[in-house]
Amino acid sequence: MDDQATRLRRLVEGKNANTGRVQESGGTAGAPASGARVIAVTSGKGGVGKTNLTVNLAIALGRKGQRVIVLDADLGTANVDVLLGTSSRQSLMSLTQENVQLEDVLIRGPYGVSYISGGSGMEHAGELSLLQRQAIFNKLAGCDEWADIILVDTGAGVGRNVLDFIMASDEVLLVTTPEPTSMTDGYVVLKACRQLGIAQPVRLVVNRVFDIIESDETAKRLMGTAEKFLDMELQTLGFILDDGNMMRAVRRQMPILAAYPDSLASKCIEALSESLLTGQKQQVKMGWQGFLRKFFHNVH
Ligand SMILES: Nc1ncnc2c1ncn2[C@@H]1O[C@H](COP(=O)(O)OP(=O)(O)OP(=O)(O)O)[C@@H](O)[C@H]1O
Ligand SMILES: [Mg+2]
Structure with missing residues (x-):
């Protein structure tokens, strides 16, 4: 039996066909011919x-x-809500109700972030009828x-749900830290992508x-391991420095930006967003803080 995310993928794939996105059987290929660019962050x-x-x-x-929508597809949790200090009443699954429209689930959150909560509602996706799926x-x-x-x-990980979202997207950003466990697990995702034969570009963000x-x-x-063992060409989008302000911002339930x-x-x-739009190498001006960081090597 199909699992929930497979159904969602079908919904998304159906959407692609409807909106004229370049779509080949078995998965998405390349950039969309029109409409939004769908990027999975995994x-x-x-x-x-x-x-x-x-x-x-x-x-x-x-x-x-850019007009951006975030889809919180981390099933069962509401991470995006937590980070923004909001709580959404409606999630993706509410769209099955006749009187609920996209505007109702598309939350105009603080800081100009528009998002749809997949969240807890996704747990019921398996119970949807064909009509309900079509409605969504x-x-x-x-x-x-x-x-x-x-x-x-x-x-995170290589659960069917995650892989379905990856396969339904146009591009993939694979986040890893320099920790060996994070890299090893990142490699497992790449291996799963390879086995599934995904054609989408996968780019690394080293956090x-x-x-x-x-x-x-x-x-x-x-990249070396992916090339050697998976014959897979991996690109890097860029990096994010370890920064105590990130944790401070999360505690305040605010995005660091x-x-x-x-x-x-x-x-x-910000530099990553520039690279994402221009395709150019990430240019970060570290300024005085960066200078001090390099100079006093041990201070974080
Ligand atoms: N660049 C950074 N510098 C310092 N701390 C960071 C940085 N990035 C993330 N963190 C820390 O890692 C925590 C986890 O981040 P986040 O919730 O975005 O991870 P996630 O991959 O979405 O987790 P999950 O897999 O549970 O959904 C943050 O709360 C923050 O404390
Ligand atoms: Mg998360």
Whole structure:
């Protein structure tokens, strides 16, 4: 029997066909011909920074004039809500109700972040009838008109749900930290992607690095292993420095870009958003804080 996310994928795939996105049988291929660019943010290990990256990236892209929707696809949790200090009454599954429209589940959150909570409602996806699924699909298709970019915050690991979201997206951002466990688990995701034959570009974001050298080393190791054992070409989008302001912002239930806009991690995420739009190498101006960090090597 199909699991819940398979159904969602079908909904999404159906949406692609309807909106003219380039779609080949067996999965998405390349950039969309029209409509929103759908980017899955995923990781092997949990807690490596996906939700923070997704929400802050949405803010950064929004500031650059992009219309962004975040889909909180980490089933069973409501991470995006927690990070924004909000609580959404309606989730994706509410769309099965006749009187609920996309505008009702598409939450205009604080800091200009628009998001749809997949959350707890997704647990009931398996019980949906064909008519209900069609209702969700039809309403969800409207996202294309609302957004230039849809960021999908998936759960961690290689569960079917996560892989379904990856397969349904146009691009994948794989988040890892330099920790060996995070890299090993990241490799497992790549292996699963390879086995599923996904054609989408997968790009690395190395989070919680001390400096660019550590980011390069981490990326090089993972890229080398992927090439050697999986014959898979991996790109790097960029890095985010380890920054105590991230934890402080989370405690305040605020995205770091709003709480500490001048922090090093905020600058990295802004630079990442630029790379995402231009395809160019991440350029981070570290400024005085960066200088001090390098100079007093041990101080975090
Ligand atoms: N660049 C960073 N510098 C310092 N701490 C960070 C950084 N990025 C993330 N963290 C810490 O890691 C925690 C987990 O981040 P986040 O919730 O975004 O991870 P996740 O991958 O979405 O987790 P999950 O797999 O549970 O959904 C944050 O609360 C924060 O304390
Ligand atoms: Mg998360």
